[in-house]
Amino acid sequence: MNSPALSFRPFRMGDAARLERWLAAAGMPLPDRVARDVWAGRMAGGDARIHALAGLIGRVAVGFVRMDLAPDRSAELTLIVDPRLRRRGLGRQLVERALVEARRLGLRRLVALVRPENDPALRLFCEHGFETSGVRVVGFEHLARVVHRADRERPLEIVP
Numbered sequence: 001m002n003s004p005a006l007s008f009r010p011f012r013m014g015d016a017a018r019l020e021r022w023l024a025a026a027g028m029p030l031p032d033r034v035a036r037d038v039w040a041g042r043m044a045g046g047d048a049r050i051h052a053l054a055g056l057i058g059r060v061a062v063g064f065v066r067m068d069l070a071p072d073r074s075a076e077l078t079l080i081v082d083p084r085l086r087r088r089g090l091g092r093q094l095v096e097r098a099l100v101e102a103r104r105l106g107l108r109r110l111v112a113l114v115r116p117e118n119d120p121a122l123r124l125f126c127e128h129g130f131e132t133s134g135v136r137v138v139g140f141e142h143l144a145r146v147v148h149r150a151d152r153e154r155p156l157e158i159v160p
């Protein structure tokens, strides 16, 4: 079953409790010994290196995208979908939005760190052009894809 098209807005402090629950359910570590106000404040605009969005159905946040921007014009992408609403095309919409944002921000590369047993995420990223990068990170697959403005343009036609 496909869900409706998501709209997006910046991450807010009020999203933190929901995100915390979903992360805990997914076994994804929360920032160690960092208070919620601190990490959520950074995601909600307090840290220029973090670009975080909520994906909405109506006014309800059903997914989150986070990009941690690096000085070399790359970013690490993290995303999560409401556990009750998975396998309905929402994750795909989050990745597509992340690519739009990456182009808008002038990024060259997106990376994602995914546990090797996380088949849903590996498949989702691979479907969107991410490949194993060869970078070794203990306990994770390091995936990467190039971001290029030409991605959204029609291929050049070569006339013989």
Ligand SMILES: CC(C)(COP(=O)(O)OP(=O)(O)OC[C@H]1O[C@@H](n2cnc3c(N)ncnc32)[C@H](O)[C@@H]1OP(=O)(O)O)[C@@H](O)C(=O)NCCC(=O)NCCS
Binding pocket: 026, 077, 078, 079, 080, 081, 082, 085, 086, 087, 088, 089, 090, 091, 092, 093, 112, 113, 114, 118, 119, 120, 121, 123, 124, 127
């Ligand atoms: C990974 C995640 C974001 C996918 O979200 P989702 O909304 O369920 O994904 P979609 O419905 O858009 O699925 C898109 C594709 O991903 C793959 N996929 C998603 N869930 C899958 C599953 N349970 N098993 C196998 N493939 C899966 C499939 O290829 C799917 O396409 P298909 O449905 O046409 O077969 C979601 O499972 C999640 O939030 N997981 C916890 C957080 C996480 O692991 N984040 C990624 C690490 S940064």
